[in-house]
Amino acid sequence: MSIDIETARKVAKLARIAVPEERLPALAGEFNAILGFIEQLNEVDVEGVEPMVSVTPMRLPRRVDVVTDGSQQEAVLANAPDAREGFFAVPKVVE
Amino acid sequence: MLDLSYDLPKVKTIAGAKHDWELVIGMEVHAQVSSNSKLFSGASTLFGAEANSNVAFVDAGMPGMLPVINEFCVEQAVRTGLGLKAQINLTSAFDRKNYFYPDLPQGYQISQLYHPIVGEGEVLVEMGAGSAKEAPTARLVRIERIHLEQDAGKSIHDMDPAMSFVDLNRTGVALMEIVSRPDIRGPEEAAAYLGKLRQILRYLGTCDGNMQSGSMRADVNVSICLPGAYEKYQETQDFSHLGTRCEIKNMNSMRFIQAAIEVEARRQIAIVEAGGSVEQETRLYDPDKNETRSMRSKEEAHDYRYFPDPDLLPLEIEQSWVDAIEASLPELPDAKKARFMSDFGLSDYDASVLTAETADAVYFEAVAEAAGDGKLAANWVINELFGRLKKDDAGIADSPVSPAQLAGIIALIKADEISGKIAKDLFEIVYTEGGDPAEIVAARGMKQVTDTGAIEQAVDDIIAANPAQVEKAQQNPKLAGWFVGQVMKATGGKANPAVVNQIVAKKLAG
Numbered sequence: 001m002s003i004d005i006e007t008a009r010k011v012a013k014l015a016r017i018a019v020p021e022e023r024l025p026a027l028a029g030e031f032n033a034i035l036g037f038i039e040q041l042n043e044v045d046v047e048g049v050e051p052m053v054s055v056t057p058m059r060l061p062r063r064v065d066v067v068t069d070g071s072q073q074e075a076v077l078a079n080a081p082d083a084r085e086g087f088f089a090v091p092k093v094v095e
Numbered sequence: 096m097l098d099l100s101y102d103l104p105k106v107k108t109i110a111g112a113k114h115d116w117e118l119v120i121g122m123e124v125h126a127q128v129s130s131n132s133k134l135f136s137g138a139s140t141l142f143g144a145e146a147n148s149n150v151a152f153v154d155a156g157m158p159g160m161l162p163v164i165n166e167f168c169v170e171q172a173v174r175t176g177l178g179l180k181a182q183i184n185l186t187s188a189f190d191r192k193n194y195f196y197p198d199l200p201q202g203y204q205i206s207q208l209y210h211p212i213v214g215e216g217e218v219l220v221e222m223g224a225g226s227a228k229e230a231p232t233a234r235l236v237r238i239e240r241i242h243l244e245q246d247a248g249k250s251i252h253d254m255d256p257a258m259s260f261v262d263l264n265r266t267g268v269a270l271m272e273i274v275s276r277p278d279i280r281g282p283e284e285a286a287a288y289l290g291k292l293r294q295i296l297r298y299l300g301t302c303d304g305n306m307q308s309g310s311m312r313a314d315v316n317v318s319i320c321l322p323g324a325y326e327k328y329q330e331t332q333d334f335s336h337l338g339t340r341c342e343i344k345n346m347n348s349m350r351f352i353q354a355a356i357e358v359e360a361r362r363q364i365a366i367v368e369a370g371g372s373v374e375q376e377t378r379l380y381d382p383d384k385n386e387t388r389s390m391r392s393k394e395e396a397h398d399y400r401y402f403p404d405p406d407l408l409p410l411e412i413e414q415s416w417v418d419a420i421e422a423s424l425p426e427l428p429d430a431k432k433a434r435f436m437s438d439f440g441l442s443d444y445d446a447s448v449l450t451a452e453t454a455d456a457v458y459f460e461a462v463a464e465a466a467g468d469g470k471l472a473a474n475w476v477i478n479e480l481f482g483r484l485k486k487d488d489a490g491i492a493d494s495p496v497s498p499a500q501l502a503g504i505i506a507l508i509k510a511d512e513i514s515g516k517i518a519k520d521l522f523e524i525v526y527t528e529g530g531d532p533a534e535i536v537a538a539r540g541m542k543q544v545t546d547t548g549a550i551e552q553a554v555d556d557i558i559a560a561n562p563a564q565v566e567k568a569q570q571n572p573k574l575a576g577w578f579v580g581q582v583m584k585a586t587g588g589k590a591n592p593a594v595v596n597q598i599v600a601k602k603l604a605g
Contacts, residue, residue: 014193065166066137070139073145093259
């Protein structure tokens with residue numbers, strides 16, 4: 001797999017990271033280095049081996065259906081750049 | 096319990112320039128799971144609370160917060176799957192669907208792309224049972240899968256000209272996405288499918304089905320094809336026989352869904368007939384203009400880069416737990432309807448009406464059993480009680496008449512104690528004032544007069560007072576009805592109509 005400049009630009013956009021045009025070739029190169037490293041894993045034969053999802057034999061922890069959280073509007077909004085009347089206020093996003 | 100003796104409903108066709116076109120529709124229904132708290136946090140799911148008051152730090156996407164699954168939401172998804180006769184997957188897993196939007200603070204939605212909790216199922220969609228006259232038809236719509244996922248928050252755009260306001264109360268509430276196969280063949284079928292799904296979910300208690308508050312929303316995939324092509328698809332399951340589909344997003348009105356499907360199909364027909372080709376894309380329906388339009392801005396963001404959520408282990412459940420849930424399922428609409436038809440001799444239409452909601456069915460059954468007459472009970476519940484409640488804009492839960500009271504009225508009719516007309520008056524009294532029907536009849540002298548002597552007297556009086564009418568009636572026996580009416584009036588509706596008929600006929604002849 002090879003990442004070209006176009007793909008690097010797309011990945012940056014999807015991640016909402018502004019990458020200057022002149023930085024794209026280097027970024028694509030770094031992606032390729034990482035993917036090349038990971039591609040070595042393909043050399044391992046895992047035929048018939050069940051995928052490992054955890055290093056500890058744990059069951060997914062569950063919660064009972066009771067309300068134990070919330071009622072903390074002020075705390076939730078504390079870091080918002082702008083909040084009005086209990087809402088987060090953001091630049092208009094409308095389809 | 097499926098009754099497949101129904102005929103298939105007629106496929107909707109739209110006339111094109113040269114030939115007819117058929118419609119092919121698949122739906123993705125998002126149903127909000129009925130639960131107290133959210134899928135991965137302990138915040139309340141209550142609708143209509145003050146903005147951002149039902150938000151845990153997990154929902155707000157705060158760094159370092161970890162999701163812990165709500166076991167009851169899993170149970171609700173399993174219950175829904177069982178209710179749709181679907182395969183339950185004992186191992187399922189959660190994936191991240193990545194995209195940016197202000198009402199999705201995590202930057203991804205936790206969903207189940209690769210290993211959903213519920214596999215293939217089915218829904219019997221009846222058509223035409225909405226009226227007593229049409230013969231019912233039905234289509235078996237296949238369910239492809241149901242997966243659990245988080246809902247997003249809500250953006251409000253009309254509070255400020257330059258800003259959008261975001262409320263995260265809904266963020267993280269559990270949704271079931273119920274995905275159908277493209278087995279739906281017209282706008283009316285799409286609405287009927289959604290209606291049937293809603294009915295089943297409400298019976299199961301897994302979703303309140305409130306479309307207005309957004310508890311049920313649908314994405315509708317629409318394509319067009321030439322007659323015959325769909326049958327080829329069904330034989331081979333090869334989608335290349337079908338046209339390119341467009342997805343109309345996020346609709347929560349039965350009426351708009353139907354309008355959107357129709358207008359979208361016509362748009363596609365116009366494109367294809369002009370020699371163009373339909374582009375697969377996401378569209379929005381605008382009810383004001385009655386048109387769909389492309390959500391082009393969403394296209395690029397549709398690269399969701401799904402991957403398994405590293406915060407959540409696979410969800411493993413035990414067959415014994417699934418069996419216990421199955422054992423607790425209520426009687427479902429299809430089975431209840433079939434039983435009402437066979438046990439009480441009801442018509443398909445009456446049985447459909449009475450099983451629309453669990454509460455209606457429970458009420459009817461109580462009346463039918465107490466009165467010992469299913470058909471009469473069905474007539475009274477549907478025509479009188481539902482009609483009267485509708486006038487008050489009320490539901491069965493608000494009925495001032497209890498099943499025992501209604502059964503009491505029916506018992507009086509069956510015992511010939513009161514006439515049909517008086518029964519209606521009695522019903523109104525019980526409805527507005529309450530009380531025991533038999534006592535009201537006794538106290539207010541509403542008992543039917545079957546005493547022939549009294550009726551004969553009334554008939555004689557009318558005949559004596561109307562010699563001209565008597566002469567006309569003797570020449571034209573059809574006019575005897577006028578005398579019957581006069582006698583009923585004179586006796587305040589209490590005379591037994593059959594007896595009055597008989598006596599009037601005898602006296603006029605005589």
